[in-house]
Amino acid sequence: MAIILDGKNLREKILADLKIKIDKFSKKPSLAVILVGEDPASKIYVKNKEKTAGKLGINSEVILYPDDVDEETIIRKIEALNSDDEINAILVQLPLPKHINKERVINTISPQKDVDCFTMENVGKLASGLEPSVYPCTPRGIMLLLDEYNIDLTGKHVVVVGRSNLVGKPLALMALKRNATVTICHSYTNNLKDITKTADVLISAVGEVLIEDDMIRKNSVVIDVGIFRDVNGKVRGDVEFDEVSKSAAYITPVPGGVGPMTIAALMLNTYELFLKQIKRSS
Numbered sequence: 001m002a003i004i005l006d007g008k009n010l011r012e013k014i015l016a017d018l019k020i021k022i023d024k025f026s027k028k029p030s031l032a033v034i035l036v037g038e039d040p041a042s043k044i045y046v047k048n049k050e051k052t053a054g055k056l057g058i059n060s061e062v063i064l065y066p067d068d069v070d071e072e073t074i075i076r077k078i079e080a081l082n083s084d085d086e087i088n089a090i091l092v093q094l095p096l097p098k099h100i101n102k103e104r105v106i107n108t109i110s111p112q113k114d115v116d117c118f119t120m121e122n123v124g125k126l127a128s129g130l131e132p133s134v135y136p137c138t139p140r141g142i143m144l145l146l147d148e149y150n151i152d153l154t155g156k157h158v159v160v161v162g163r164s165n166l167v168g169k170p171l172a173l174m175a176l177k178r179n180a181t182v183t184i185c186h187s188y189t190n191n192l193k194d195i196t197k198t199a200d201v202l203i204s205a206v207g208e209v210l211i212e213d214d215m216i217r218k219n220s221v222v223i224d225v226g227i228f229r230d231v232n233g234k235v236r237g238d239v240e241f242d243e244v245s246k247s248a249a250y251i252t253p254v255p256g257g258v259g260p261m262t263i264a265a266l267m268l269n270t271y272e273l274f275l276k277q278i279k280r281s282s
Helices: 007-023 040-056 071-083 102-106 120-128 137-148 168-177 192-196 258-281
Strands: 030-036 059-065 089-092 157-161 181-185 201-204 221-224
Touching: 007 040, 007 137, 007 258, 030 040, 030 071, 030 258, 040 059, 040 258, 059 071, 071 089, 071 102, 089 258, 120 168, 137 168, 137 221, 137 258, 157 168, 157 192, 168 181, 181 192
Parallel strands: 030 059, 030 089, 157 181, 157 201, 201 221
Antiparallel strands: none
């Protein structure tokens, strides 16, 4: 039976340590979150981020806009936040309404306040093997989880299923930086099973039931990034957990695996941007 990679427990350890560090400062880190529209999932995510920030002593400002807000209003607000020395980190909650140019909005954020590592400058640094201002939250959370369980990627075959800009692509780059051999699979990949069965570490970030027991290599590490509700309303991930956990060496549960680590990484990123801003101003 696989060892469970417990993201919930590790999140609490990371946040407890982070609170001790933050408590030493009279001035506290500050995170600004822009939320557009009434998407239920986005509202829950933002509420959880705000709640976690509050527990740590991080100042969290949530800026709400209706679905029909014009793009220029958001752009002007981000520019104001860029100029505000009291704001250390800026996050635009995705998805945005279709009438808003996501790329333009994201790239208005100062790279030094880009808490998600979404701007072209930070993405370019990551792709070039340089250090971005901070690393993307979900991929960073996964790496922290692997580190906690002493899972070294050096020389390992890491297969990433999913090529999104949020998870798949940056995660592949971060695994390469750790000397893994990386394969990225997607909806056009032929013979997916033949590839996933060769993985020492299999990471699925698709958002639908996909990974079954006959698709994994015995004693491999299986990371499930997907989270959604199935036809019965049950929260689950990409991996058929009950069956796969019998063959894998390590596996993340859903919920309680990658999700909590994303929040932990966001708080770490906010703190690190805060430290860098202090250093620049001193």
